[in-house]
Amino acid sequence: MIRYPALNQAITIGVTAPSSGVPTELHQVLKEACTRMVEQGYRIECGETVWTQEKAKSAPAKKRADEFNNMMKKDEIQMIIPPWGGELLIEILEHIDFENMKEKWILGYSDVSLLLLAITLKTGIATAHGTNLVDLRGNYSDETTAMWKSVLQTPTGSSIVQYSSEKYQKEWQHDHPSPCVFHLTEETNWKSVSDKKVLMSGRLLGGCVDVIRHLIGTPYGDVRFFSKNYIKEEPILWYFENCELSTTDLRRTLVQMKLAGWFENCSGIMFGRSDVNTSVGGYEIEDVYQELFEELQIPIIYDIDCGHVPPQLTLINGAFAKVEVENGKGTVLQYFTE
Template identity: 45%
Template sequence: MNNRSIRYPQPLAQGDMIGVAAPSSGVGESLYHYLEESKRNMERLGFDVLESPSLRHNIKCVSASKEERAEEMNEFFRNPNIQAIIPPWGGEFLMDILPLLDWEALKTLPPKWVMGYSDISTFLFAYTLITGTASAHGTNYVDLRSNALDPVTARWIDVLQTKYGGQITQSSSTHYQSAWKPESPGFNLDTPSRWKQLGHSEDADTAVSFSGRLIGGCMDTISSLIGTPYAPVQSYLDQYCADEGTIWYLESCEMNAGDIYRHLWQMKQAGWFAGVKGFMFGRPAGYSDTADFNFTDALSSALGDLDVPVLYDVDLGHVPPQLTFVNGALGKVAYENGRGSLEMAFV
């Protein structure tokens, strides 16, 4: 049996305060209108917004010094008026703040929802592994500035409003965005979506289901934590996943096929995939093949001998839209003929 239970934050409710901190990149003056548009939408939904002091700064890829960024996150966790923390977006160097966070306090303070992706998954990953607290890998603050969110993105609020003991199911998108158009709020979903199963042709009639506790993030950033105190994966597997196993959800940004293979190889050698029941990979962003070695070659080379289902081109990560994945939740994935669903139980 599991030795401990995952801690889940209280469901987000109208009247709650959302803290907008920038533990990685901040927002320069030319993009302040993104923050204003997102704030208006949050207030329209009934939430108050509190910005961190460094949010509206960005120099050399970060909002402030690592000491300032860490203290702002520590303060937001200590602030009893803040129920959720949603950074504006990711960045490059969130790992610098991990040694400066008050981890002992984060283990005992009331849990709070933290949501984001890209470099924010560096924090989410460490936060769940170290403290046993659920965290939400999903859309970022500035992408919530549209008045009319697509059906997949819009489920973020339903996920964060799910109670302990509750369940929520999300379904795959019908279309995804082929290119970024940041000048327009919302996503330009212009290309038909189709989830795929490794080892089967794209038009094959296939079906598969698998379940396990969810964990994952952006491979570009979480892989940098291998061998550090901020990725106690084995402890997480032993304490929370001994009965159910895991579902790893992963995505990449700026990696070619060779990079993806090397990162997955390193994760596997570090023991991260012990007890895995299945994988979900997002549509790769900034991607290119390596000679005659492509994305599916990378997945097959790294994971083919594990004999578990591998889904790819899933709604996850840098190619919108994306489902909201909760680290620590008990997930059940159902896939059939290019469509899929993710059921999460907060237990």
């Protein structure tokens, strides 16, 4: 069964960098995020790795893993939020202590999603794909981002609903700071391949497709084991977001996932918005979605609130979700069902 960590308001958040740390010139950004969390009643404990960054990583793999493992063991820390993602989190997986892992929420996305998915697949502990810490440094958060608290405070056996955002951010404007961090200017429009009302449900799994694809064929990406041992082979509802893959590379990745059995007993697939979905030799992202729809004969929706084009929903790996999309709007109802 799936185990959901408990979260109360008065908690200590551990901040560690299992992928990239924060370079010296951006330390103030992280300090602002930590200060904002303290103002909201949380306690913050930062590890050494968050303050360093060299050669595309915060620290050597063993040091990153040890710091994460220690925070997972400490009773004083009830939740972990990395500052952001990065590039080389995969290096730490062989050093993670999956066998003795306590139930704590881990929240993040991008490269962090590789760790989230690996933990849920191997242990059955639910993990949270959503905002990172530095994007919580504003005076306030938009309604979609702010839902992370309500979602993670949902008790086991209960449910919570999230709605598609009204607007999203087209491009990052770090040189124009604003009270809300994100500059939400574009109308959100969730789409489906069928152009019809879509209803689908299943156990959520997913993350940044760029990195979680590298779990295929490893002990950390055994979807069949997860399905058999933790969700009694209930249907799986996948969500993906694409950070850097070309249209053709995304297609190759999805075919590999299919051949590896990741889409067995799959009830639907959701794709987040992406700003890299450019044409390759006339091959469009819509062609990728259409071909996947024809091959799998399951609902395919896209441009949902997930990933590097914010804001994004808080999606719980392992939770049972019912998703509805119609006329460009969507709802995601998540049940914290064991």
